[in-house]
Amino acid sequence: MQVSRKTTDPADAVLREIEEMGKKSFIPSIGPVKGKILAEVVGKHKPRKILEVGSLYGYSAILIAKNSPARAEITTVEKNPENARITEQNVERAKLEGQIKVIQGDAMEILPTLPGPFDLVFLDAEKTQYLDYLKAVENKLHQGSVVVADNVRVFQDQMQNYLHYVRNTGRYRSQTVETLLEFSETTKDAMEISEKRY
Template sequence: MDLDHILNELEQKGLRNDETQSDKSLKYLNITKDTGEFLRVIVLATRSSKILEVGTSNGYSTIWLASSIPIEGTVTTIEYSERKAEEALSNFKKADIANKIVFLKGYAQAVLKNLSDQYDLIFLDADRSKYMDMMQDILRLLKIGGLIVCDNAISHESELAEFTAYLRSKQNFSTSLVPVGKGEFLAYKSYNEQV
């Protein structure tokens, strides 16, 4: 099965599931297809090869990211839901990109504290109420010249207000809000702050 077919299949399954599912924990809450295309262009343009994703769900966005990086690149992705984790791992095998993915199961705040690599790009698509709690680890893990991309920046603007305001206030970050999909907030790190 080719990649476009798998992505299309996952997109349709996500839309069908979320329309009929009333339990939020059982929704996939995937990115939109145009956001996937946007992420692909961003990854290719920035030549990102080490990506960190917070919030895997069923792996739809992870597949967009992993299929855009070089052969030796990796996407490290974090998911706490057992059910979604199993489905994502199965989807990675189907898409033949499991070798590019480092899957970490657990709560992002705890998992991030144990990471030490520097990432070219950090994609946030998880529990928005926890982003400020993760902020110091996100900033620590993002390399100079790296980019944070945060989903739902328009659809859930008020929930992300503190997070986006904080990054906008940082002298070492350039930010932009892109009206694609549910809204993508971008923050580019130009240097490390002096401590």
């Protein structure tokens, strides 16, 4: 009789490991609850060229890759050298180095140099700079490109200019998705999902 062995997807294993870290000592990685929202956005829009600003340890980049079409390209930008190094290691362990490119440096210097167009942008870095990040790549977005911004409730006071821009200028169809802060059962947070209209 042949016994089948259940093999663990290496990307799933890395995601679970980061989730366990988050449960033990808080890390500002999006975690599984917000991860489900992000995965649903990716599943709906099926982006092929993706930009992430703020890698931390690579959780969201790996999650996006897992839920993206085959051959989707993800560029993730991380300012902190140690975090970028850990992200690269996690991407390699997840066997996704062919899909995810990690760039270490200041996003405001790097974003203008990146070739577009981008189908999806995920913002999860310095909260006061969300609007700066968006404007740095806005000419590399197309009609239907989606921008997802994390922590728009917890840090809403630091990103009022960003929220006003995506909600009120007419350039985007924007919705706020209420959720919980990563690895918290009580602290409310939200993600802003904005689709470029033109």
